[in-house]
Amino acid sequence: MENQTRRLLLHTCCGPCTIYPLRRLRDAGWTVHGYFYNPNIHPYQEFRKRMETIRSFAESENFPLIVREDYDLVEFLRSVVFREEERCLVCYSVRIEATARLAKKSGFDAFSTTLLFSRLQKHDLIARIARDAAQKSSISFYYEDFREGWTEGREQSKNLGMYRQQYCGCIYSEADRFSGKTGKAREAQNR
Secondary structure, X not given: OOOOOEEEEEEOOOOOOOHHHHHHHHHOOEEEEEEEOOOOOOOHHHHHXXXXXXXXXXXXXXXXXXXXXXXXXXXXXXXXXXXXXXXXXXXXXXXXXXXXXXXHHOOOOEEEEHHHOOOOOOXXXXXXXXXXXXXXHOOEEOOOOHHHHHHHHHHHHHHOOOOOOOOOOOHHHHHHHHHOOOOHHHHHXXX
């Protein structure tokens, strides 16, 4: 029996959060392609830095990467205004659903997201949204709790000299950073 290649589309939020999940997925036998789609990132200079970092990492790792350079911040803000307390739900949904649709359209066997790597994200919400997106798009969602590699991935990103952002991405998370709503308290809340 021939060994069939399993192809997975990995939504990538940034370079540092991609290191560990990419290694784990490759170790599990997946042929992985990345998808950088993050209309939530603010300001534009931050968006560019993250995009350039993931491109550089992808090139160094022979990691095929699809990049959406369109910067649809206005549409993102319209979708969360007056729903700021639910902004993570909207933000995750927009990116994960787009990944599932692209994976299905492009003939991938499954999709996943690097959002499952960060200890600062709402892990259970991300997994639930991805499972729903998989069902809607009729494609498999590959789940793995990549948070176990948090320390390893962060250390590797430092050793590689990668740009490492200081907040999730949206203007609200940037405000949280300066108001003290991030860090260990938020990490404990989002486990």
